[in-house]
Amino acid sequence: xxxxxxxxxxxxxxxxxxxxxxxxxxxxxxxxxxxxxxxxxxxxxxxxxxxxxxxxxxxxxxxxxxxxxxxxxxxxxxxxxxxxxxxxxxxxxxxxxxxxxxxxxxxxxxxxxxxxxxxxxxxxxxxxxxxxxxxxxxxxxxxxxxxxxxxxxxxxxxxxxxxxxxxxxxxxxxxxxxxxxxxxxxxxxxxxxxxxxxxxxxxxxxxxxxxxxxxxxxxxxxxxxxxxxxxxxxxxxxxxxxxxxxxxxxxxxxxxxxxxxxxxxxxxxxxxxxxxxxxxxxxxxxxxxxxxxxxxxxxxxxxxxxxxxxxxxxxxxxxxxxxxxxxxxxxxxxxxxxxxxxxxxxxxxxxxxxxxxxxxxxxxxxxxxxxxxxxxxxxxxxxxxxxxxxxxxxxxxxxxxxxxxxxxxxxxxxxxxxxxxxxxxxxxxxxxxxxxxxxxxxxxxxxxxxxxxxxxxxxxxxxxxxxx
Amino acid sequence: xxxxxxxxxxxxxxxxxxxxxxxxxxxxxxxxxxxxxxxxxxxxxxxxxxxxxxxxxxxxxxxxxxxxxxxxxxxxxxxxxxxxxxxxxxxxxxxxxxxxxxxxxxxxxxxxxxxxxxxxxxxxxxxxxxxxxxxxxxxxxxxxxxxxxxxxxxxxxxxxxxxxxxxxxxxxxxxxxxxxxxxxxxxxxxxxxxxxxxxxxxxxxxxxxxxxxxxxxxxxxxxxxxxxxxxxxxxxxxxxxxxxxxxxxxxxxxxxxxxxxxxxxxxxxxxxxxxxxxxxxxxxxxxxxxxxxxxxxxxxxxxxxxxxxxxxxxxxxxxxxxxx
Numbered sequence: 001x002x003x004x005x006x007x008x009x010x011x012x013x014x015x016x017x018x019x020x021x022x023x024x025x026x027x028x029x030x031x032x033x034x035x036x037x038x039x040x041x042x043x044x045x046x047x048x049x050x051x052x053x054x055x056x057x058x059x060x061x062x063x064x065x066x067x068x069x070x071x072x073x074x075x076x077x078x079x080x081x082x083x084x085x086x087x088x089x090x091x092x093x094x095x096x097x098x099x100x101x102x103x104x105x106x107x108x109x110x111x112x113x114x115x116x117x118x119x120x121x122x123x124x125x126x127x128x129x130x131x132x133x134x135x136x137x138x139x140x141x142x143x144x145x146x147x148x149x150x151x152x153x154x155x156x157x158x159x160x161x162x163x164x165x166x167x168x169x170x171x172x173x174x175x176x177x178x179x180x181x182x183x184x185x186x187x188x189x190x191x192x193x194x195x196x197x198x199x200x201x202x203x204x205x206x207x208x209x210x211x212x213x214x215x216x217x218x219x220x221x222x223x224x225x226x227x228x229x230x231x232x233x234x235x236x237x238x239x240x241x242x243x244x245x246x247x248x249x250x251x252x253x254x255x256x257x258x259x260x261x262x263x264x265x266x267x268x269x270x271x272x273x274x275x276x277x278x279x280x281x282x283x284x285x286x287x288x289x290x291x292x293x294x295x296x297x298x299x300x301x302x303x304x305x306x307x308x309x310x311x312x313x314x315x316x317x318x319x320x321x322x323x324x325x326x327x328x329x330x331x332x333x334x335x336x337x338x339x340x341x342x343x344x345x346x347x348x349x350x351x352x353x354x355x356x357x358x359x360x361x362x363x364x365x366x367x368x369x370x371x372x373x374x375x376x377x378x379x380x381x382x383x384x385x386x387x388x389x390x391x392x393x394x395x396x397x398x399x400x401x402x403x404x405x406x407x408x409x410x411x412x413x414x415x416x417x418x419x420x421x422x423x424x425x426x427x428x429x430x431x432x433x434x435x436x437x438x439x440x441x442x443x444x445x446x447x448x449x450x451x452x453x454x455x456x457x458x459x460x461x462x463x464x465x466x467x468x
Numbered sequence: 469x470x471x472x473x474x475x476x477x478x479x480x481x482x483x484x485x486x487x488x489x490x491x492x493x494x495x496x497x498x499x500x501x502x503x504x505x506x507x508x509x510x511x512x513x514x515x516x517x518x519x520x521x522x523x524x525x526x527x528x529x530x531x532x533x534x535x536x537x538x539x540x541x542x543x544x545x546x547x548x549x550x551x552x553x554x555x556x557x558x559x560x561x562x563x564x565x566x567x568x569x570x571x572x573x574x575x576x577x578x579x580x581x582x583x584x585x586x587x588x589x590x591x592x593x594x595x596x597x598x599x600x601x602x603x604x605x606x607x608x609x610x611x612x613x614x615x616x617x618x619x620x621x622x623x624x625x626x627x628x629x630x631x632x633x634x635x636x637x638x639x640x641x642x643x644x645x646x647x648x649x650x651x652x653x654x655x656x657x658x659x660x661x662x663x664x665x666x667x668x669x670x671x672x673x674x675x676x677x678x679x680x681x682x683x684x685x686x687x688x689x690x691x692x693x694x695x696x697x698x699x700x701x702x703x704x705x706x707x708x709x710x711x712x713x714x715x716x717x718x719x720x721x722x723x724x725x726x727x728x729x730x731x732x733x734x735x736x737x738x739x740x741x742x743x744x745x746x747x748x749x750x751x752x753x754x755x756x757x758x759x760x761x762x763x764x765x766x767x768x769x770x771x772x773x774x775x776x777x778x779x780x781x782x783x784x785x786x787x788x789x790x791x792x
Contacts, residue, residue, distance in 0.1 A: 140752045142721045162792050168721045168752040316787065317693075 006082020007056040009040060011075045019163075021045040022070040022241045023077065028060045034080065041077065045241050048376070049369045056080045070241060074138075142168045150175045242338040253400045257440035261395040264453040268411055268431045270463045271295045278352075288356040292433065293329075293385050296408050298355050299459040301325045301347045304381060307452045311380050313401045314443050324348055328379035328399060329359060331366040341399055342366045343379040383408065392434050404439040404449070472650045475643040477617035478582075479508050481624035482546060484654045486516055489544060492628055495522040495531055496548030496582075505550040506584055506643060528557035535579040536566045536633075544628055545579050552585035552637060553597045566633040567608030576631040580624070586678055586728060587776055588641040593764035596772075598677070598729040603635050604705050604738070610634040610659060611705040615680040617648045619703055622657030629656065639678045646681075660707035664716075668698035671789045672716040674739055675726040676702040679777065683726055686782035695790040705735050710742060717743050721752035722789045728776055731759035753792040758785050 011021050025042040028034050039051040040060070058081030065077045139147070139154050143166055147154045157174045159166040230236045239247070253259075275290050282290045304311040308321035325348045328341040342362040344350070350358060365371050382399045387409035396405045416430035435456065439449045472480060486492045493516075494509055500523040503510030513521040524531045528549060535545035549555050555562070558581075566577045587596030604611050610632050614620040620638065627634040665680055666687055673683040680701045687697035698716055702708050717723050723743055725736035740755040758777045766772050 140721075141749045142752045145749045165792070167792070316791065 006061065007058070007080045008076050009052070009055060009078040009080060011043070011071055011073050011077055012052060013073045020070055020072045020241065023065050023067050024049070025067055026063060027051070028054075030060050030063055032060050034058065034060055045245075048371055048373055052077075054080055058082075138165055140165075140168070143171050146171050146175065240338070242333075242340070246339060249400065250397050253397050256400055257398050258442050259395070259398065259438055260441045260446065260449070261436050261438040262446065262449045262453060263393060263434055263436045264457050266433050266435055266457045266460050267416065268292065268433050268460060271460055272411075272431050274463055274465060282353065282356060286353065286357065288353075288360045290352065290356050292411055293383070293408060294352065294356045294359060295460065295463070296406070296433075296435070296456075297327055297329075297344075297347070297359065297383055298350075298352050299456055299463075300381070300383060300406055301327060301350070301355075303452060303456045303459055305348065306455060307448065309443055309448065310404050310437075310439065310452050312403050312443060313380070314403070314440070315401065319443065322380060324380070326378050326380045328382040328402075329363060329366075330382065330384035330396075331363050333369070334367040340366045340369075340371065340376060341379065341382060342371055342375050343377065345378060382406070387411070387433070394436060396436070396438050398438060398440055402440075403443045404437055407436040407438065409434040409436070469649040470652050471647055472617050472621075473644050474614075474617045474620050474638070474646040475506065475508060477621040477650045478624055478638055479510070480650065480652075481621035482509070482628075483512070483515075484621075485544075485625055485628045486512070486520065488654065489628075491542065491544040492546060493520040493522065493538075493543060494546050494548065495524050495535060497524055497526055497531075497550050499523060499548050504548060506640065508548070508582070528554050529561055532558035532561040532566065532579070532581060535581070536561060536569070536577055539566075539577045539579045540569065540575050546582060546628060547579065548582045548584075550584070551591075551595045552583035552599055553594050555581065555583060555599065555603075555635075562603075562609070562633065562635075563606050567606050570632065571608060577633050578628075578631045580627045580630075580634045580636055583635055583637045584640045584643075585637045586639040586641050587765050587772060588678070590767055590769050590772055591640075591765070592767035596765035598637070598727070600635070600637050600705055601729055601733060601735040601738075604735050608633065609706060611637070612659070612703070613637045613639070613676040613705060614703060615639070615642070615663075615665075615677055615701050617646055617650045619657055619663065619701075621650055622655050623659075623703065625654060626656040626659060630659070637677065641678045642681075657703070659704045660709055661703065662709035662712040663701040663703055664712075665699040665701045666697065668696035668720070670696045670720055671722045671724060671786050672698045672700060672713075672720045673724045673726055673782070673786070674700045674702065674713055674716075674736075676705065677728060679726045679728050682777060682779055683782055685779045686786055689779070689783050690786055690790070693787070693790075695786060697786060708735075708739070710746070713739060713743065714747050717747045718750040721750055722792065723751075724756045724758060724782070724785050724789060726758045726777060726782060726785075728760060730762050731757060732762050734759050753789050756785055756789055758782060 021043040022045070023041060024044045027039050027041055034040060034054045034057065036055065036057045037053045040054040041052050043050060043052055060078060060080060061082055062079040063077070064079075065071055065075065071077070143154060146152070146168065147157075152171060152175060154166050154171070157166045157171050159170055161167040161170070271292065275292070275295065278290050282288050304325050309319065311321065311325055313320040324346050326343050326345045327347045328343045330339055330341050332339055342365070344355070344358045344362060347355065347358070362371070362375060365375075379399060379402060381402055382396075382405040384394075384396045384405060385408045386394055386396075387407075390410045392409045392412065394407050394409065396407050398405050411431050411433045413429050414432045415427045416432065417425050418428045418430070420426045435453065437449050437453055482492075482494065486494070494512060496504065496509075498505060499509045500513040500518060500521045502523075503512070509521060524534075531547050531549075535547045538545045549558075562581070566579060569575055569577045583599075585598050585600070587598075589596075600611050600613060603609050610627070610630060612623050612627055612634060614623045614636075624636060627636050666684060668687065673687070675683050680699065683697075683699045687699060690697055698720055700709075700712055700716055702713075713723075723740075725739050727734055727736050729735065734757075736757045736759055740757060743751070743755055758781055760775050760777065763775065766775055
């Protein structure tokens with residue numbers, strides 16, 4: 001039953017855009033028995049926290065990455081079963097438990113190998129496995145081989161492939177440019193290694209440079225991470241995976257999209273009225289609160305049907321549109337130290353109640369880090385709601401690769417010019433909400449954004465209870 | 469050199485061999501008086517007589533069976549199926565008898581079965597298939613899939629010379645669409661030698677038959693984007709040129725395998741697996757396959773277009789690989 005072959009446990013891929021994870025807790029220690037699919041450790045990524053099940057039954061023979069460390073997807077974390085295990089167990093002998101025929105075994109094992117030493121990690125700093133540790137993403141077989149042959153640290157090579165991946169051309173150019181081989185890496189990396197500075201990943205769209213074209217100037221190999229020093233009174237706190245994920249995404253978004261924001265004021269009188277009517281029933285019967293955000297989301301989904309580009313994406317040289325709307329909602333974590341954007345998939349199929357239920361469910365689980373990787377992916381449009389604290393305007397950052405993000409702000413009673421039944425202007429007190437659309441001007445022009453906001457405003461001001 | 473269509477080149481190759489070698493004869497449904505379903509043997513009966521250009525009854529089993537017998541007796545038969553799809557009727561004669569005779573009894577079976585194959589003209593599920601991979605799986609058969617007029621002629625002559633049963637898949641869509649200079653004299657093209665249809669550095673397309681031209685158009689579209697595409701035309705699937713494929717895979721490190729046949733069990737899987745086994749350390753991207761979906765060939769023109777890999781599908785796949 002238990003495995004006799006050593007089985008590696010690696011950092012799992014928890015979603016397409018997740019490239020690394022942090023070990024938060026080992027649930028089993030070296031020498032303990034574990035069943036296949038039993039939880040072995042807990043990890044935290046910038047998207048979700050989860051438990052990692054054991055790939056095999058057997059004894060945990062090695063733990064290679066300690067709690068608190070952050071490593072790339074695919075990095076070997078532990079070993080289940082195998083020879084090292086048999087040897088590791090030997091010192092902790094349980095004499096009476098040993099079957100007699102096994103007594104002969106130690107004599108057969110070569111005496112030269114010290115029993116305690118776990119299997120050494122591959123020696124050279126330049127083996128593919130090692131190189132991958134600092135590499136931003138997947139290292140293909142050919143890149144691994146070239147890196148190994150030339151003693152290059154892949155993480156010091158600027159990548160132009162998908163997601164900044166180092167392609168064969170990248171590493172060949174790097175080698176040809178005579179970049180020195182990477183210095184031998186330190187053995188135990190510091191608890192929170194600073195990621196090597198690297199160029200902004202080229203958007204996937206960018207056509208690969210012609211082979212013979214002049215290569216861009218090669219940055220020198222990544223310098224050793226600078227020690228982070230605090231001056232007196234400052235406090236240092238390591239960035240967690242989520243914070244680093246947010247930092248990277250926000251920077252990349254601003255580097256990618258041409259952000260422009262347009263705002264509109266919406267008279268929410270009708271929505272307020274309907275909400276007051278629905279609220280008791282929704283809360284009593286369904287246990288959900290029909291918040292203003294839900295109304296806005298419902299109207300947004302309806303309006304997006306007429307504006308496929310606002311719900312679209314630039315992919316390479318192509319414009320992607322789709323007949324569905326997957327709405328992401330920016331949600332602050334319960335501890336106030338992070339933000340996650342769970343996605344309500346196929347929101348075009350939800351009525352107001354369905355939207356309320358979907359958002360309540362996903363937001364609750366987001367706050368408590370109970371989302372599955374799938375639930376934070378595939379968004380086509382995002383809504384962020386910083387208005388809860390009274391702010392009346394903002395310029396959010398687009399969630400890549402989407403085309404736009406809607407901001408909703410505080411509902412404020414304001415003096416408002418309206419027409420009375422005689423057609424005369426009078427000042428009335430109206431609940432007004434500001435909405436902003438921040439859009440990628442590469443795809444969405446100002447006029448289109450303006451029409452979108454106008455239609456959205458109309459949908460909210462003339463809320464149609466039957467249709468919505 | 470003379471300018472010939474793909475179809476004329478096949479006729480020419482057959483005519484050249486029949487004039488040269490009295491053992492060569494043609495048999496099939498309507499190949500004589502009518503000149504063949506696609507007129508490949510038009511005028512042959514007048515030139516060679518009805519004993520060498522034989523109109524057969526509507527029985528593919530009988531056609532391949534009699535060819536096998538004639539071949540064992542020393543003749544060089546060339547059978548024509550009206551459509552490659554109908555070869556299934558002759559499966560037993562071909563697979564159980566012809567393919568195994570040499571192994572079982574030591575007697576060679578030098579037959580050629582000409583198979584007008586492929587879609588693109590709304591022929592529907594019985595008149596459009598590319599069943600080459602079904603036969604590539606049978607030890608003892610050779611599989612030829614020419615993509616150009618010059619190859620069509622030279623490979624047909626090689627097929628007739630070959631001492632084994634050869635399935636010669638001629639693509640109907642190319643019959644009259646392709647026109648090129650073809651040597652007038654007799655020449656052969658060796659089996660198992662791929663042709664570099666186009667040289668490139670960034671991505672390799674491995675393909676055969678009509679898809680060579682689809683790949684070519686896609687490659688031209690990508691020139692503007694600075695993506696340099698190499699196209700290997702395998703020309704023969706059994707034997708296939710592993711060396712050329714592996715060399716190109718090692719050069720570009722990114723491979724797209726493209727075929728008009730359906731995906732599952734298609735010959736592309738064999739090629740992809742071989743590259744994975746032999747050239748793993750040279751790969752810079754997953755090996756990609758583009759093929760028809762696993763359905764019968766539709767009649768409806770829009771559906772058929774969706775079924776057969778189109779230039780835009782190949783462009784998309786190549787871009788994906790180039791950007792990987």
